[in-house]
Amino acid sequence: MSQPKVFVTRKIVQAGIDRLQNEFDVEIWEDATPPSRDVLLEKIRGCHGVLTMLSEKVDEEFIEAAGDQLKVISQYAVGYNNIDVEAAKKRGIAVGNTPGVLTNATADMAFALLIAAARRLIEGDQYIHNGKWKSWEPLGHIGWDLEGKTVGIVGLGRIGETFAKRCYGGWGMKVLYSSRSPKPEAEQKLSAERVEFEELLERSDFVSVHCDMNEETKGMFNAAAFERMKNDAIFINTARGGIHVQPDLVQALKTGQIGAAGLDVTDPEPPSLNDEILQLSNCLIAPHIGSATTSTRNAMAEIAIDNLALGIDGKPLRCSVT
Ligand SMILES: NC(=O)c1ccc[n+]([C@@H]2O[C@H](COP(=O)([O-])OP(=O)(O)OC[C@H]3O[C@@H](n4cnc5c(N)ncnc54)[C@H](O)[C@@H]3O)[C@@H](O)[C@H]2O)c1
Numbered sequence: 001m002s003q004p005k006v007f008v009t010r011k012i013v014q015a016g017i018d019r020l021q022n023e024f025d026v027e028i029w030e031d032a033t034p035p036s037r038d039v040l041l042e043k044i045r046g047c048h049g050v051l052t053m054l055s056e057k058v059d060e061e062f063i064e065a066a067g068d069q070l071k072v073i074s075q076y077a078v079g080y081n082n083i084d085v086e087a088a089k090k091r092g093i094a095v096g097n098t099p100g101v102l103t104n105a106t107a108d109m110a111f112a113l114l115i116a117a118a119r120r121l122i123e124g125d126q127y128i129h130n131g132k133w134k135s136w137e138p139l140g141h142i143g144w145d146l147e148g149k150t151v152g153i154v155g156l157g158r159i160g161e162t163f164a165k166r167c168y169g170g171w172g173m174k175v176l177y178s179s180r181s182p183k184p185e186a187e188q189k190l191s192a193e194r195v196e197f198e199e200l201l202e203r204s205d206f207v208s209v210h211c212d213m214n215e216e217t218k219g220m221f222n223a224a225a226f227e228r229m230k231n232d233a234i235f236i237n238t239a240r241g242g243i244h245v246q247p248d249l250v251q252a253l254k255t256g257q258i259g260a261a262g263l264d265v266t267d268p269e270p271p272s273l274n275d276e277i278l279q280l281s282n283c284l285i286a287p288h289i290g291s292a293t294t295s296t297r298n299a300m301a302e303i304a305i306d307n308l309a310l311g312i313d314g315k316p317l318r319c320s321v322t
C-alpha cells in the first residue's frame, strides 16, 4: 500500500526527519527560509498531511490548494495564530500543535531576556567588543535589581505560570497577573494577585507577555499601554510580535516612557534592517528562539509527527487545538 503524502515546510531535527521518512511519502523543504507562497501552494497539492511552522499562513486558499484528501495540519509550535482553525474545521481537517514540551524552555528565555535587559548585558558585551572598555567603571552600565520587584504577567497559562514560578521562587518577586479567568492555585502557591490589565501596567516593574495572540491581545501593547507603565519598567515579549505595536514600543523606549525591552518576537519577523528598533541600546532582541533547545525541539517533533500520523488515520490527535 502506498504511504500517505506529506509536506514539511522546513527542515526539523534529525530524529523527526528519520521518522517522517520512515512513515510517510514525505517532501521536506530544505532551504533556510520558508517556501514562497506560490511554491508552498504547489507543494501541498495532493497531500494527506502538512507539517507547518508559524511562518506559514494557513487559510482557505491553503486548504483549497491542498485538495479534498487533506486530513491534518500539524503545527510545529504551540502558538497557531497563523492558522484559520475555523476554515479547517469546516472541512473536517484536524489541527494539532505542540503544547507543554516547550514551556520550560520558553519561560527560561523570558527570564534570560529579563535579566539580560535589567543588567544591560548586551550593551556591555558590545562595549567590550568595540574596544571601549578601559577600566572598571564606578558609574558604567548601571542596571536594575530583580530581587523583590513586582512582575506583571499577561496570560497566566502554561508558560506564564512557569515564568511566574521562577520570579516568585527564585527572586522573591511579587507576582501580578491579568487573565481571562482567575487562577486560584497559582494565587495560593505563588501569592499571585489577579488585577486588571491597566492596574498591572501601572504597578509592575517588569511586564512579561505570555498570552496567545488573538483578536483581543493583538496590538494590546500600544502607546496608551506603554504610557501607563513605569518609566523604568522593563517590557518582555516572548509570545508574539503582533501583541505589541512595534512603532509605539520604539517611541516608548526612545522617549524614556519605559526603561528597556527584551524581545524574542518582533513584528514583522525578522525586522527590516532599517527598523528603528534595531538602533536602540535599551532593546535586546533574540531571533524567536524560545523553544530552541535540543530536547524541546525533539519533543516538539515527536508530538507533531504523532499528530500527523493520527490525523491521517482519522484518529483523535495527541494534541489538538480544538
Ligand atoms: N518565543 C517562543 O519561541 C514561544 C514558544 C512557545 C510559545 N510561544 C507563545 O506563547 C504563547 C503561550 O503559550 P502557552 O503554552 O503558555 O499557552 P497557554 O494557552 O497555556 O497560555 C496562554 C494564556 O493566555 C491567556 N489569554 C488569552 N487572551 C488573554 C488576554 N486578553 N488577557 C490575558 N490572558 C489572556 C489564555 O487564557 C491562556 O491562559 C503561545 O500562544 C505562543 O504564541 C512563544
Ligand SMILES: O=C(O)[C@H](O)CO
Residues within 6 Å of the ligand: 054, 076, 077, 078, 079, 080, 102, 290, 291
Ligand atoms: O508558539 C511556539 O511554539 C513558538 O513560537 C515556537 O516554538
